[in-house]
Amino acid sequence: MQLDTRNLSPLVSHLNPAQREAVTAPPEHRLVLAGAGSGKTRVLTHRVAWLIAAEGVSPMSILAVTFTNKAASEMRGRIEQLIEVPIRAMWVGTFHGIAHRMLRLHWKEAGLPQSFQILDADDQLRVVRRVLKGLDLADDQWPPKMVAGWINTQKEEARRAEHLSGEGDFTQQQLVRIYSAYEQTCERQGVVDFAELLLRAYELTRDNADIQAHYRRRLRHILVDEFQDTNALQYRWLKVLAGDTGTLFAVGDDDQSVYSWRGARVENMINLSRDFIGCEIVRLEQNYRSTGTILNAANGLIARNSARLGKKLWTEIGEGEPIQLYAAFNEYDEAEFVANRIKEHIDGACAYTDIAVLYRMGAQSRVLEETLIRARIPYRIYGGLRFFERQEIKDALAYLRLLHNRDDDVSFERAVNTPTRGIGATTVERLRVLARQRGLSMWAAARDGGAALGRSAGKVQDFLKLIDSIAQTTQELSLSKTTEQVIERSGLRGHYQKEGREQAETRLENLDELINAARSFELQQLQDAPADPDVEGLSEPELDPLTAFLARAALESGEEQAGPGEDCVQLMTLHAAKGLEFPIVFMVGLENGLFPHIRSVDEGNLEEERRLCYVGITRARKRLYMSYAETRRVHGVEQIGMPSQFLKEIPPECIVETRPRAHTLRPAFAARGYGGGSGGSRYSAGVPAAPPARTAMPASMRQTSGPNGLRLGQRVRHERFGEGTVLQFDGDGDRTRVEVRFEKGGSKWLMLSYANLLPV
Ligand code: ATP
Ligand code: MG
Numbered sequence: 001m002q003l004d005t006r007n008l009s010p011l012v013s014h015l016n017p018a019q020r021e022a023v024t025a026p027p028e029h030r031l032v033l034a035g036a037g038s039g040k041t042r043v044l045t046h047r048v049a050w051l052i053a054a055e056g057v058s059p060m061s062i063l064a065v066t067f068t069n070k071a072a073s074e075m076r077g078r079i080e081q082l083i084e085v086p087i088r089a090m091w092v093g094t095f096h097g098i099a100h101r102m103l104r105l106h107w108k109e110a111g112l113p114q115s116f117q118i119l120d121a122d123d124q125l126r127v128v129r130r131v132l133k134g135l136d137l138a139d140d141q142w143p144p145k146m147v148a149g150w151i152n153t154q155k156e157e158a159r160r161a162e163h164l165s166g167e168g169d170f171t172q173q174q175l176v177r178i179y180s181a182y183e184q185t186c187e188r189q190g191v192v193d194f195a196e197l198l199l200r201a202y203e204l205t206r207d208n209a210d211i212q213a214h215y216r217r218r219l220r221h222i223l224v225d226e227f228q229d230t231n232a233l234q235y236r237w238l239k240v241l242a243g244d245t246g247t248l249f250a251v252g253d254d255d256q257s258v259y260s261w262r263g264a265r266v267e268n269m270i271n272l273s274r275d276f277i278g279c280e281i282v283r284l285e286q287n288y289r290s291t292g293t294i295l296n297a298a299n300g301l302i303a304r305n306s307a308r309l310g311k312k313l314w315t316e317i318g319e320g321e322p323i324q325l326y327a328a329f330n331e332y333d334e335a336e337f338v339a340n341r342i343k344e345h346i347d348g349a350c351a352y353t354d355i356a357v358l359y360r361m362g363a364q365s366r367v368l369e370e371t372l373i374r375a376r377i378p379y380r381i382y383g384g385l386r387f388f389e390r391q392e393i394k395d396a397l398a399y400l401r402l403l404h405n406r407d408d409d410v411s412f413e414r415a416v417n418t419p420t421r422g423i424g425a426t427t428v429e430r431l432r433v434l435a436r437q438r439g440l441s442m443w444a445a446a447r448d449g450g451a452a453l454g455r456s457a458g459k460v461q462d463f464l465k466l467i468d469s470i471a472q473t474t475q476e477l478s479l480s481k482t483t484e485q486v487i488e489r490s491g492l493r494g495h496y497q498k499e500g501r502e503q504a505e506t507r508l509e510n511l512d513e514l515i516n517a518a519r520s521f522e523l524q525q526l527q528d529a530p531a532d533p534d535v536e537g538l539s540e541p542e543l544d545p546l547t548a549f550l551a552r553a554a555l556e557s558g559e560e561q562a563g564p565g566e567d568c569v570q571l572m573t574l575h576a577a578k579g580l581e582f583p584i585v586f587m588v589g590l591e592n593g594l595f596p597h598i599r600s601v602d603e604g605n606l607e608e609e610r611r612l613c614y615v616g617i618t619r620a621r622k623r624l625y626m627s628y629a630e631t632r633r634v635h636g637v638e639q640i641g642m643p644s645q646f647l648k649e650i651p652p653e654c655i656v657e658t659r660p661r662a663h664t665l666r667p668a669f670a671a672r673g674y675g676g677g678s679g680g681s682r683y684s685a686g687v688p689a690a691p692p693a694r695t696a697m698p699a700s701m702r703q704t705s706g707p708n709g710l711r712l713g714q715r716v717r718h719e720r721f722g723e724g725t726v727l728q729f730d731g732d733g734d735r736t737r738v739e740v741r742f743e744k745g746g747s748k749w750l751m752l753s754y755a756n757l758l759p760v
Helices: 017-024 040-053 069-083 095-105 121-134 144-156 170-189 194-207 209-218 232-242 267-275 292-302 331-347 362-374 391-404 409-416 425-438 442-474 479-489 492-497 501-528 545-556 598-602 606-617 645-649 667-671
Strands: 030-034 062-065 091-093 117-119 191-193 221-224 247-252 280-284 323-330 355-359 379-381 569-573 582-587 620-634 637-640 655-657 715-718 722-730 737-742 746-751
Touching: 017 040, 017 280, 030 040, 030 267, 040 062, 040 069, 040 221, 040 247, 062 095, 069 091, 091 095, 095 194, 095 232, 117 121, 117 194, 117 545, 121 144, 121 170, 121 191, 121 409, 121 425, 144 170, 144 194, 144 232, 170 191, 170 409, 191 194, 194 209, 194 232, 209 232, 221 232, 232 247, 232 267, 247 267, 292 323, 292 606, 292 620, 292 645, 323 331, 323 722, 331 355, 331 362, 331 582, 331 620, 355 362, 362 379, 362 569, 391 409, 391 442, 391 479, 391 492, 391 501, 391 545, 409 425, 409 442, 425 442, 442 479, 479 492, 479 501, 479 545, 492 501, 501 545, 582 606, 598 606, 606 645, 715 737
Parallel strands: 030 247, 030 280, 062 091, 062 221, 117 191, 221 247, 323 620, 323 655, 355 569, 355 582, 379 569, 582 620
Antiparallel strands: 620 637, 715 722, 722 737, 737 746
């Protein structure tokens, strides 16, 4: 049937010809392979709208996979806007979210208890630790993190312990033994880790013929965003779901594959045309996001990578402003630079939400936060500091989980002596042994344990009674009221009130925030209640609010933080920034060792780091700032930073330095002839070093020059410590102190009036 596209014009009129072709293509397999900002996500969203509005496809036949839950809700919103019809019945979410949904619907067939709980990465480590103990294996020989990583890798390859037994060398055999014990423990407790969610859902659709037929009949159209970061198991699952009848519409960019460390396989893009017969590749080449300068910088950088599928990107937006590079003195100076520039932009009528600060490591956020708070700049950490991972929140959640499932050993262990109830490590260990010997959960072992628990038996019984009693009295209560009761009656509130002042305040605030979260979750659930029953008789899983809330806490921790509607600067890691865009972007910490990260370089993953840098640069629409710090405290140790090699790899005409600095600090950099676009390098010897601008430091470090004519960055000699560089001043008059980084012996604070420092 020839479609009359005139009435559908809003759906395709804002698309270029290549995008339009992809959106309106007949239902066959497609791979949209294109660079950053070329409209891949836009094409995917429009494709869904097109299928529904133009092809008459039921929203129920569509499965759309996005990279985060936030992206999923944005996509749903955009599609609803485009077609002006609510699409609640459509499955849109992350791979994990969708797997979870399927397992909730088919828990029985998947071999899970109805009340199964999700273990997050932290919980998983605890279970691994316990399993190691049970097998009498030492933690230092079998680091739990390594073991958990190995288990996850096996799961990602769809390998169960039983498939592996008898294989490999001694180490491998031990690992298989641990894996097997781990599987049994999880099974007994009714818990699943993240990798297990996917594996179970995969096995369910692969092995259960009825369920497979049902989903193949139902999910005719599968669309996947950020396809370059799918792992092996996700790929297999897609193959099973699509079968011979479903169609796959994948969009991705091999240059943005940044999760190989979590099992992502960029080869999946290449395999598509082999496994999904007839899969055509569509290329988009026009970038609609960034200025020419930003795009040139990104293109120049990524061209250094060898393993690429290769693509072109161009823009009509115009050249725009050059990228500004700031050589900060240290991380505080860097943060101050960011804060100052943010203020300038805000004065220029830009909103805080237009601005993002991106960094390589989560820990870099602390100094930025400190500085932004001082500068009264509102900010949010997006996807970083995970609310649901905070100690007090996990404590409260452990109680909630126990109410729900008494056999959840991880929660039992956490709650049993938090707050302290005189149930010591020995008793807990006894319970563990008892549970293991009898093949019971710790709860059941505690219940039946009796005298075996020694002197603490009474206290353990009291704990069981407490949980049962909370469960009973909260049975009829709402989720938020239950949460409130749990926090009170468990004694957690009282426990944290007793902590040191500042700490206690934050923790209590967080606990209150948990009640708030529960309340807004209840409201949201009411709104989301599906209006129409599923026509095929498979209604949405009817989850009680507590189960749904706990699942959400495990699946979505942290994502919610970038509060919708609130005007604030967004702070996030480069990984978390994938797929997003902002008018103004700061990329901080561009130092060798930090970015590219030393570990990745050591592991031969420089190209992935470069892709991460490419992701960062291409988040910027109009303005991009980059900075590095000459010294930075890492794990409490002052380190000297060399500018990231990526800075050299960006075409020099794209960058200008924003501020001249003392040339003495960066001789190595100057020697390479690196320089800004206007007027060459200001580092070069011979160019008079202008005094560094003031205001770069936090209060205690605000001075840039001290008495005796010494300046920041100046080389000095000390009688005993030898030569060094002035890092910062503190105090004034006679009490002026100076921090000097000596070549031998690290940095030291000295009283300036006694130090007798001589300029070199
Ligand atoms: P990334 O690789 O970073 O995920 P992407 O390829 O998914 O990027 P989008 O986020 O879909 O790109 O689009 C980038 C920007 O360009 C968005 O603001 C989008 O609205 C805009 N855009 C895309 N196509 C067009 C178009 N044809 N006309 C106008 N704007 C467009
Ligand atoms: Mg995208």
